Amino acid sequence: MTLTITLEFSGGMELLFNNEKSKQVTLPETFTPGSATLKELLPWVRDNLLTERAELFMQGETVRPGILVLINDADWELEGELEYVIKDRDTIVFISTLHGG
Amino acid sequence: MTLTITLEFSGGMELLFNNEKSKQVTLPETFTPGSATLKELLPWVRDNLLTERAELFMQGETVRPGILVLINDADWELEGELEYVIKDRDTIVFISTLHGG
């Protein structure tokens, strides 16, 4: 049993990820369904998908300030942030807040 | 077993339906799950929900020209129009095309 999720990158984040805005990934078996959390997912995304410098995506064990994480179209803060347990078919969005105008 | 569906009215159609934009309805038992179609639904909507004159909503057995019907966010023409078999939890939208600018 593996977890297949959709990752989306928006607001400029896609430019840190090979300019891909959406990517379906099957997580490796080290991600145990029912217990694997976003805390494990972030470094995996960083190590496997990020094409730019790590500190543009993560700071410490969480995302860099200015990046908003959405779990199935809701702010991850509503879902437990790093403690959120990944479910099969979840959509996780990393979005950079824009300052321009 | 009954069918519960969501009806939505948009683009001005809501003004023919008591200004309600969205309404969840449970269809009466005469609507047999698995065989009841939009051909049966239209007159039921007309007779039970419409608050203005019938010919503003229907002409013959179908909707008045200028009204677009959507079944779960797709043009009903893609779904068989009047022959579409209603499924539980469907969302059916009646939208008036706008000419203004």
Next chain:
Amino acid sequence: DSGATTELTNAEIARFSRQLLMPEIGVQGQLKLRNISVLVVGCGGLGAPAIMYLAAAGIGRLGVVDYDVVEASNLQRQIIHDEPKVGMRKSESAKATVNRLSSFCDCTAYDMLLDSSNAMDLIKPWDIVVDATDNVATRYLLNDACVLLNKPLVSGSALRMDGQLTVYNYDGGPCYRCIFPKPPPAETESQYTSITFDFRICSTVPGIIGCLQALEVVKIAADIGAKFSQKLLIFDATFGSFRTIKLRGRSPACAVCGDEPTITELIDYVQFCGSGPSDKTPTQRI
């Protein structure tokens, strides 16, 4: 077309720098905007932002069409006009604003009421047509002319708190008649109009739809690809909700774009619809 420009001038590079450095557009895309021609039919609520943003973005040639005169009650939403222009022809007013906005845009004003006698000649020289009109007869007229002349038609509409956007006759998708083969029956229209307040409109709704029309034109012109062929965007300003729905494809049975079209030249659209562009809706009923 007397020869497309193949290089941007320094003045154009300075003017459009923020946009032409975008990978989606680039110098080649900006040149395409420079060399394309766009006809906007209607200088009202939708046409106002559409024309202004097309001129600003660097569309090289713009045609602006209207038969009407600027009225004070237009200014609540038609931001291309202003108080000193009340009484002026709308097309001339729109052209004056374009000229002030950008010397890179060659704008022609057409003070005329489109009908089947003049639409083909007017539309023929343009690459892309924007439907920013306000009545069903002109919408069928524009649709048929664009199909017969093979032009993409970027169509917007707005009323009350509602807006709609789609692109017809583009990328193999349907035309207006594929979706709406028959016009709304004339005998019920006046009652429908009075029930649905068909003359009322929130200021900003045509602004949003008109800007989106300009965006679709820019994407077609720069070859990025319009996304609203065979799709309809439905905007509800009360809820702030946008919904995109999938439309049927081109209909082989369509009277104008189908496999055996019965409409091979323009017809009488006022008769077809039972109402015409000059049947004005009441604007002041208080």
Next chain:
Amino acid sequence: DSGATTELTNAEIARFSRQLLMPEIGVQGQLKLRNISVLVVGCGGLGAPAIMYLAAAGIGRLGVVDYDVVEASNLQRQIIHDEPKVGMRKSESAKATVNRLSSFCDCTAYDMLLDSSNAMDLIKPWDIVVDATDNVATRYLLNDACVLLNKPLVSGSALRMDGQLTVYNYDGGPCYRCIFPKPPPAETESQYTSITFDFRICSTVPGIIGCLQALEVVKIAADIGAKFSQKLLIFDATFGSFRTIKLRGRSPACAVCGDEPTITELIDYVQFCGSGPSDKTPTQRI
């Protein structure tokens, strides 16, 4: 405020007829627009359509703030300015356009760079604030000032083909700091900016977001209710997609709007963010 107007004049009825007959707005709603005051900070890509549509819609008093001068490269998207205005103060240019659009709008131009020494005095007299700025330091500054003064903040942003919209400090919802307690780290910002082309922008994207900001202001002003408190609208112009996502609520731990705020007066935002409003991004790199 020297006494609110309680009746519309005949001229106002004629001017706003199409809008005030809408049940959502009505005469009472139009009077509310007439009696409200709105401060738009930034007369650039977002401010341009926001200011024009607010003036057109009948907002009685508008303040427009910018410290910058109109440049030719602005005209690709900032349709409130035009070629004859290149070199003029942006706030004065915006005010001149408002004056031409509507004699019903009393517009004041503020040619100033907002900072912690002047923001409270500037913002205090206004009912609603529009964030149409272009840098993170001013966004924190406006947020904190609006929380301290209890003003709704209608926030828009646009970059490349992306746009975002939300309303802070309104209807019990969160403020900017609730969502983003810490600014992006200064040491990685310049690299992030160069990778993400943070100075590039499509013409029509700020147009769409700015119009939506004006709509949210009108809805707050007319008491219809803004729909983007605790919600974020994300617009992707490449796909033509709009997505509305649910944000966290007000944070009891927020440094400025929380239960035990540590920020009770404005701080040094340039220091806090490691960059300021005048650190301009390069606009011409060809």
